[in-house]
Amino acid sequence: MSTEPHLPQSETRDRILDAAERLFMEHGFEGTSMRLITGAANANLAAVNYHFGSKDALIQAVFRRRMTALNEARLAALDRLEAEAGGEAVKPSRIVEAFFGTALELAADAEHGGNTFMRLLSRTYNEPNAFVRQFLAEEYAEVMDRFLGALFRALPGVPRDEIMWRFHYMMGAMSFAIAGIESVYATAGLPCKEEEPSRMRPRLMSFLLGGLRAPLPDFGAAATD
Amino acid sequence: MSTEPHLPQSETRDRILDAAERLFMEHGFEGTSMRLITGAANANLAAVNYHFGSKDALIQAVFRRRMTALNEARLAALDRLEAEAGGEAVKPSRIVEAFFGTALELAADAEHGGNTFMRLLSRTYNEPNAFVRQFLAEEYAEVMDRFLGALFRALPGVPRDEIMWRFHYMMGAMSFAIAGIESVYATAGLPCKEEEPSRMRPRLMSFLLGGLRAPLPDFGAAATD
DNA sequence: GTATGATTCAAACAAACGTTTGAATTGAGA
DNA sequence: TCTCAATTCAAACGTTTGTTTGAATCATAC
Numbered sequence: 334m335s336t337e338p339h340l341p342q343s344e345t346r347d348r349i350l351d352a353a354e355r356l357f358m359e360h361g362f363e364g365t366s367m368r369l370i371t372g373a374a375n376a377n378l379a380a381v382n383y384h385f386g387s388k389d390a391l392i393q394a395v396f397r398r399r400m401t402a403l404n405e406a407r408l409a410a411l412d413r414l415e416a417e418a419g420g421e422a423v424k425p426s427r428i429v430e431a432f433f434g435t436a437l438e439l440a441a442d443a444e445h446g447g448n449t450f451m452r453l454l455s456r457t458y459n460e461p462n463a464f465v466r467q468f469l470a471e472e473y474a475e476v477m478d479r480f481l482g483a484l485f486r487a488l489p490g491v492p493r494d495e496i497m498w499r500f501h502y503m504m505g506a507m508s509f510a511i512a513g514i515e516s517v518y519a520t521a522g523l524p525c526k527e528e529e530p531s532r533m534r535p536r537l538m539s540f541l542l543g544g545l546r547a548p549l550p551d552f553g554a555a556a557t558d
Numbered sequence: 559m560s561t562e563p564h565l566p567q568s569e570t571r572d573r574i575l576d577a578a579e580r581l582f583m584e585h586g587f588e589g590t591s592m593r594l595i596t597g598a599a600n601a602n603l604a605a606v607n608y609h610f611g612s613k614d615a616l617i618q619a620v621f622r623r624r625m626t627a628l629n630e631a632r633l634a635a636l637d638r639l640e641a642e643a644g645g646e647a648v649k650p651s652r653i654v655e656a657f658f659g660t661a662l663e664l665a666a667d668a669e670h671g672g673n674t675f676m677r678l679l680s681r682t683y684n685e686p687n688a689f690v691r692q693f694l695a696e697e698y699a700e701v702m703d704r705f706l707g708a709l710f711r712a713l714p715g716v717p718r719d720e721i722m723w724r725f726h727y728m729m730g731a732m733s734f735a736i737a738g739i740e741s742v743y744a745t746a747g748l749p750c751k752e753e754e755p756s757r758m759r760p761r762l763m764s765f766l767l768g769g770l771r772a773p774l775p776d777f778g779a780a781a782t783d
Numbered sequence: 784g785t786a787t788g789a790t791t792c793a794a795a796c797a798a799a800c801g802t803t804t805g806a807a808t809t810g811a812g813a
Numbered sequence: 814t815c816t817c818a819a820t821t822c823a824a825a826c827g828t829t830t831g832t833t834t835g836a837a838t839c840a841t842a843c
Contacts, residue, residue: 345820361685363588367801377822382802384820459681459737460586495761498753501739502731502765509730512684514722528723535775536720540727547768550760570790592831602792607832609790 346384348374354395354446358453362392362462393468396457399439399450400469404476407435411479422487426542432480433507433541434534440511441530448511455508495549503541510537571609573599579620579671583678587617587687618693621682624664624675625694629701632660636704647712651767657705658732658766659759665736666755673736680733720774728766735762 352374356365367388371378385391410431414423440451457465484496510533528536577599581590592613596603610616635656639648665676682690709721735758753761 359686361586361588363586364687366799368799377820378801379803379822380820388801456684459684459733461584462589498735498739498761499765501734502762505730505732505734505737506727506769507730508684509726509733510723512730514726532775532777535777536723537727539772539775540724540769543772544731544765544769547764550757550764552757552760591829593829602790603831604792604833605790613831 345374345376345380349376349381349384349391350395350398351446353391354453355449357392357395358449358456361456361460362388362465389464392465395450395453396465396468396472399447400454400472403435403439404472406439407432407476408479410435411483415483422489423483425484425487425545428480428483428487429503429541429545430538432476433503433538436507437511437534437537441533443530451511452513455511458504458508491549499545502544506541506544507537570599570601570605574601574606574609574616575620575623576671578616579678580674582617582620583674583681586681586685587690614689617690620675620678621690621693621697624672625679625697628660628664629697631664632657632701633704635660636708640708647714648708650709650712650770653705653708653712654728654766654770655763657701658728658763661732662736662759662762666758668755676736677738680736683729683733716774724770727769731765731769732762 349370353365353370356370356373359365360369367381368378370391371380374380381388381391385394411423411428414427414431417423436451439447442448457469460466481493481497481500484500485493488496510528514528574595578590578595581595581598584590585594592606593603595616596605599605606613606616610619636648636653639652639656642648661676664672667673682694685691706718706722706725709725710718713721735753739753
């Protein structure tokens with residue numbers, strides 16, 4: 334109150350961030366107007382430009398708010414594993430657990446918006462929006478370097494291309510896991526009850542590890558097929 | 559020319575569909591204006607409304623053009639497998655090959671827009687746009703029914719929930735495989751050369767089958783963890 | 784040629800967009 | 814009470830949006 338200048342962290346700012354996070358997840362960036370955001374946040378239309386400067390800056394703020402914490406948690410988990418291993422290579426399953434488990438924990442937190450954010454993040458992977466992608470790539474740079482490097486060391490016999498692609502596939506599987514199952518199966522007359530959060534983690538993790546451990550593809554045989 | 563009324567399948571119509579397909583893939587539905595589409599298609603602004611009626615109708619037309627063929631090819635492949643099996647259950651790996659292999663073949667066709675469309679389709683999974691989702695769900699209904707049913711028969715010991723989730727995960731992995739790897743790893747100083755199309759299929763298929771065959775998750779142990 | 788239906792075109796429409804403005808309102812310190 | 818900065822607000826800004834219009838152009842059949 335005394336040392337800090339004047340950063341009441343305006344309650345309005347947070348309401349706008351929460352509303353924007355949810356609406357971006359539901360309708361995308363271009364599909365969400367400032368009037369929709371400020372309306373849902375019970376704020377004046379001009380509030381976004383006052384607090385953030387522009388819509389683009391708001392988008393970045395929405396990501397920055399959670400992304401930093403997520404990536405720090407991931408790096409901390411990897412640090413812990415590498416410290417335990419003490420020079421030895423960390424087991425691949427532990428590395429995968431550290432990366433994707435951290436994300437799933439955030440996605441399981443529905444009360445503080447973690448789930449909303451992870452669904453927004455999943456959605457954003459497939460939106461080649463120029464500056465959002467640039468922003469995400471910068472945020473991910475160190476994390477990717479560390480985790481892929483750990484996997485390279487853990488799987489010295491496996492080509493690095495192969496590891497990167499499998500990691501990429503795992504990201505896709507996680508993305509869909511978080512997005513939920515109702516997307517396509519809803520109208521199909523199939524039972525599609527939503528996943529209980531505590532079941533998602535072991536379910537997905539088993540699949541991911543199965544995929545990671547799969548035998549290497551035989552390009553020679555398949556190329557002529 | 560004589561029996562058909564007047565359907566010259568206006569060359570303009572196709573140019574608009576091609577341009578829209580590509581631009582929707584790059585910028586999303588809301589991020590792509592009619593002026594951008596008609597500009598890229600060398601057509602007049604009013605041409606979209608003349609040939610399709612509205613922007614929403616154009617979106618549906620873009621999907622309908624390829625989706626029907628893709629799903630028919632999938633069903634035909636499954637028909638073939640079931641005929642070969644002659645009453646017996648089809649091997650899970652063959653079922654997965656039929657569903658995802660068909661999609662990958664379309665994605666490998668870069669010349670006639672198949673690749674563009676598959677990337678658009680992947681992107682659309684994560685866009686809960688109301689009426690596009692409805693449209694996709696209807697298009698997928700029969701295919702999902704058939705393929706999941708075949709998997710249920712092929713894996714009688716596995717809970718149906720588990721099969722549906724793993725199929726969903728596989729869709730996510732395929733989605734990311736088609737979208738390409740450069741999304742996140744670009745700025746990270748990692749080698750991220752694009753995949754040669756012929757290598758994508760065995761690479762992804764090996765991962766998918768590894769995930770499908772993974773041991774079932776142990777919910778009991780993990781729930782208390 | 785002339786008529787007819789299909790297609791293209793430039794121009795305009797109202798609505799929604801992100802942003803800016805300048806005056807109100809607020810709240811704490813002097 | 815007065816001050817001053819932070820915040821809110823209604824109103825307007827100039828663009829861009831999807832769509833419509835009515836005349837021009839094209840191609841074909843008579």
